[in-house]
Amino acid sequence: xxxxxxxxxxxxxxxxxxxxxxxxxxxxxxxxxxxxxxxxxxxxxxxxxxxxxxxxxxxxxxxxxxxxxxxxxxxxxxxxxxxxxxxxxxxxxxxxxxxxxxxxxxxxxxxxxxxxxxxxxxxxxxxxxxxxxxxxxxxxxxxxxxxxxxxxxxxxxxxxxxxxxxxxxxxxxxxxxxxxxxxxxxxxxxxxxxxxxxxxxxxxxxxxxxxxxxxx
Numbered sequence: 001x002x003x004x005x006x007x008x009x010x011x012x013x014x015x016x017x018x019x020x021x022x023x024x025x026x027x028x029x030x031x032x033x034x035x036x037x038x039x040x041x042x043x044x045x046x047x048x049x050x051x052x053x054x055x056x057x058x059x060x061x062x063x064x065x066x067x068x069x070x071x072x073x074x075x076x077x078x079x080x081x082x083x084x085x086x087x088x089x090x091x092x093x094x095x096x097x098x099x100x101x102x103x104x105x106x107x108x109x110x111x112x113x114x115x116x117x118x119x120x121x122x123x124x125x126x127x128x129x130x131x132x133x134x135x136x137x138x139x140x141x142x143x144x145x146x147x148x149x150x151x152x153x154x155x156x157x158x159x160x161x162x163x164x165x166x167x168x169x170x171x172x173x174x175x176x177x178x179x180x181x182x183x184x185x186x187x188x189x190x191x192x193x194x195x196x197x198x199x200x201x202x203x204x205x206x207x208x209x210x211x212x213x214x215x216x
Contacts, residue, residue: 014114017192022102033089055077156185173192
């Protein structure tokens with residue numbers, strides 16, 4: 001159980017990713033689609049990690065292309081790897097289920113810590129749950145600001161809006177590639193592998209029981 005303001009005086013804010021942290025990971029839905037479509041396991045993640053700053057996924061999350069162009073280009077990237085992928089089906093995988101423990105934690109931390117959310121998302125999707133987003137003091141969506149993780153600028157933007165320095169924040173994300181720049185800026189980072197694990201680590205940080213090194 002994550003308690004309210006603990007004995008670690010250096011932490012003033014907790015910043016969360018949304019998909020894969022507040023909600024279940026879309027990777028689970030990707031894997032299910034790959035299995036039903038007869039695609040190699042991990043293909044979607046492979047496509048997304050190929051030319052990660054300029055591929056269709058990155059450009060769509062920065063709102064540089066629209067949905068139709070994304071689907072066309074993402075499917076072309078799949079064909080370049082030898083597979084036929086349905087870009088529309090892939091986008092449908094993004095909606096995860098809320099993790100009640102995470103939502104409860106937001107309520108417990110409110111008032112004692114500044115709460116932020118940094119999410120890579122795409123324009124035109126239904127977006128994060130508005131009732132949950134209302135719990136955050138600051139929400140940064142890649143599709144609205146034209147930046148996406150792991151660009152360090154998006155973390156600095158969050159810190160500026162939260163009126164803190166990076167070393168006064170804990171950052172939770174399910175992707176190590178997104179934790180790395182946050183850690184380099186001075187944030188304490190937690191790589192989310194499960195709800196229970198992440199909340200236990202967050203409790204340890206806020207209580208002062210955990211210090212660096214951060215989660216890998």
